[in-house]
Amino acid sequence: MKYVKLILMGVIMLSNSSFASFSEKLNLNFSKDDAGKYLLPELGYSYDALEPYIDSRTMEIHHTKHHQAYVTNLNNAIAGTEMEKLSLDELLANVSKYPVAVRNNGGGHWNHAFFWKLLSGNSSKTASGKLLEQINKDFGSFDNFKAEFSKAAMGRFGSGWAWLIIQDGKLVVTSTPNQDNPLMDVAEVNGLPILGLDVWEHAYYLKYQNRRNEYVENFFNVINWEFVQSIFEKNF
Ligand code: MN3
Numbered sequence: 001m002k003y004v005k006l007i008l009m010g011v012i013m014l015s016n017s018s019f020a021s022f023s024e025k026l027n028l029n030f031s032k033d034d035a036g037k038y039l040l041p042e043l044g045y046s047y048d049a050l051e052p053y054i055d056s057r058t059m060e061i062h063h064t065k066h067h068q069a070y071v072t073n074l075n076n077a078i079a080g081t082e083m084e085k086l087s088l089d090e091l092l093a094n095v096s097k098y099p100v101a102v103r104n105n106g107g108g109h110w111n112h113a114f115f116w117k118l119l120s121g122n123s124s125k126t127a128s129g130k131l132l133e134q135i136n137k138d139f140g141s142f143d144n145f146k147a148e149f150s151k152a153a154m155g156r157f158g159s160g161w162a163w164l165i166i167q168d169g170k171l172v173v174t175s176t177p178n179q180d181n182p183l184m185d186v187a188e189v190n191g192l193p194i195l196g197l198d199v200w201e202h203a204y205y206l207k208y209q210n211r212r213n214e215y216v217e218n219f220f221n222v223i224n225w226e227f228v229q230s231i232f233e234k235n236f
Contacts, residue, residue: 030109
């Protein structure tokens with residue numbers, strides 16, 4: 001009887017953890033308040049920490065206005081429904097079943113919470129260790145990877161994101177429109193993101209205006225490779 005219980009517990013734990021615990025894999029935590037409302041996460045650094053590459057005013061507006069709006073609108077979209085009981089990961093993995101407001105704002109909340117963790121004012125400016133080895137294997141060199149990622153960021157027409165994902169034991173560059181991401185069932189290319197770049201104009205327009213190419217180039221000066229390497233090694 002004791003063993004049956006243990007096996008049952010194991011099955012329950014497996015079924016919970018095998019389901020799309022993307023956040024756990026990526027060391028993200030989507031906190032809620034006592035009333036069950038999603039909260040805007042802290043950046044973990046000051047608004048001016050990424051100067052001169054990403055300016056303080058852009059970071060402040062991006063965080064307190066744009067990201068906050070996704071959080072507020074996600075809370076409104078799920079209030080009083082069964083969706084409140086599901087994790088954000090579960091909502092995104094089956095997002096085709098839910099209202100478009102969940103796709104846009106749930107994606108917006110997830111993507112931005114992830115994006116803040118990918119940035120640092122003390123960037124090593126290049127990957128190293130096992131991640132660099134895999135980049136060299138899948139792209140030929142770090143420069144080739146950078147070129148391919150930049151091309152995805154530049155080639156995304158209108159608003160969206162460029163991504164580096166783990167897919168079937170390989171690193172792959174892709175991009176998504178709007179606030180979609182590669183974890184969503186609606187995405188053309190699925191995989192676990194380990195790096196992402198917001199190419200909405202709100203992410204760069206104050207400083208760069210129409211020069212998305214300069215913003216993309218400067219993103220490579222503020223990537224938190226320590227974090228990217230840690231989630232790569234945890235999941236590859
Ligand atoms: Mn944004």
